[in-house]
Amino acid sequence: GAVVSQHPSRVICKSGTSVKIECRSLDFQATTMFWYRQFPKKSLMLMATSNEGSKATYEQGVEKDKFLINHASLTLSTLTVTSAHPEDSSFYICSVWGGTEAFFGQGTRLTVV
Amino acid sequence: DQQVKQNSPSLSVQEGRISILNCDYTNSMFDYFLWYKKYPAEGPTFLISISSIKDKNEDGRFTVFLNKSAKHLSLHIVPSQPGDSAVYFCGGGSGGGADGLTFGKGTHLIIQP
Numbered sequence: 427g428a429v430v431s432q433h434p435s436r437v438i439c440k441s442g443t444s445v446k447i448e449c450r451s452l453d454f455q456a457t458t459m460f461w462y463r464q465f466p467k468k469s470l471m472l473m474a475t476s477n478e479g480s481k482a483t484y485e486q487g488v489e490k491d492k493f494l495i496n497h498a499s500l501t502l503s504t505l506t507v508t509s510a511h512p513e514d515s516s517f518y519i520c521s522v523w524g525g526t527e528a529f530f531g532q533g534t535r536l537t538v539v
Numbered sequence: 540d541q542q543v544k545q546n547s548p549s550l551s552v553q554e555g556r557i558s559i560l561n562c563d564y565t566n567s568m569f570d571y572f573l574w575y576k577k578y579p580a581e582g583p584t585f586l587i588s589i590s591s592i593k594d595k596n597e598d599g600r601f602t603v604f605l606n607k608s609a610k611h612l613s614l615h616i617v618p619s620q621p622g623d624s625a626v627y628f629c630g631g632g633s634g635g636g637a638d639g640l641t642f643g644k645g646t647h648l649i650i651q652p
Contacts, residue, residue, distance in 0.1 A: 432582070460639050469543075469642040470583070470628060519582050523637050526588070528573065533582040 429453055430522050432531025439510055439538055447505045447534045449520030455500035460521040460528070461493075470519065476503040510538040542566045543631050545643035553651050558616040560646050562629030565610065571636035574603060574614045575628045577645070583628060587614070590635070616648075624650045 429452040439445050449459055459476040474495050475483040482495035492514075494506040507514050515538045520531040544563045552558045560574075570591040575583035589596040589603045589612065596603050602615045616623055626647050630640040 458637065469644040470630075470640075472639045472641065475639055521640075525637075527585050528636065528640065529585065530575075530582040 430520065430529045430531040432520050432534055434534060435532055436535045437537070439536070441511055441538055442509055444506055444508045445510055445536060447507070447518055447520075447536075449503045449505070449522075449531050451501045451522045451529075454522060454524055454529075456503075456522040457500060458523050459497060459503040460523070461495060461503075461505050462519045462521060464517040464519065464533075473505075473518075507536065510536070512538045514538050541643075542569075542641045543629055543643040545627075545629055545646050547646050548644070549647040549649065551649045551651060552619050554621060555618045558614075558619045558623065558648055558650070560614040560616075560627050560629070560648065562612045562614075562643055563610060564612075564629075564631045566631065566633070566641070567610070568633040569631035569641075570634070571632050572603070572605060572612050573630045573636070573640065574601070575630065575642075576623075576625045577628060578625050586627075588636070619648075619650045621650050621652065624648060 431450045433448045457478045461473045462470040464470045473488045476495045476497040478497045484490045497503040519533045521528045573588040574586040577583045587598050587601045587603050589605050605612045626645040628642045628645045630642040632640040
């Protein structure tokens, strides 16, 4: 199955700065990747669908100018949290759709101080 | 509107017995369902999936049952092992799953020795 590598696994940043999270599909060419966010004790919530070579599709309520997604190649999608605030602190997970199942990255724990 | 519901936040089962985790959904367009297992601070791990054309799928100790008329699915784990202690998420999606997934809030399964 596809191996998905997500980096970094943990990041602490100051309020107002931007943070970039990378999601790499190591052995599968992914035209579509998904970004999820998990709040404490809550479900994974789909934030956006990242499409290779085109604009991402954002779910309702997700600020596209705050959560910038770039899917420049078939193996790499990035999520940039711009002007981060403490309420952006969360666990972010990317996923690659492998045709029959989804493969998840290890997740990134973002803490904004 | 919560499209996927896991009404039991936690479940405690004795080692060796059967664990049954339940999930209900409301979106009739969903044609693909999955169960994921998640340990704290890690990305989800895919367990098992089922297409809406089936009513049962089995993989080792894990079996998923789908009742389309009741919009209900369940995950059976037999026999339960200590390593099964984790949070289990039920997810559903349309387009065979390729449109992104909607997850329930999870059920924390605790296997007691």
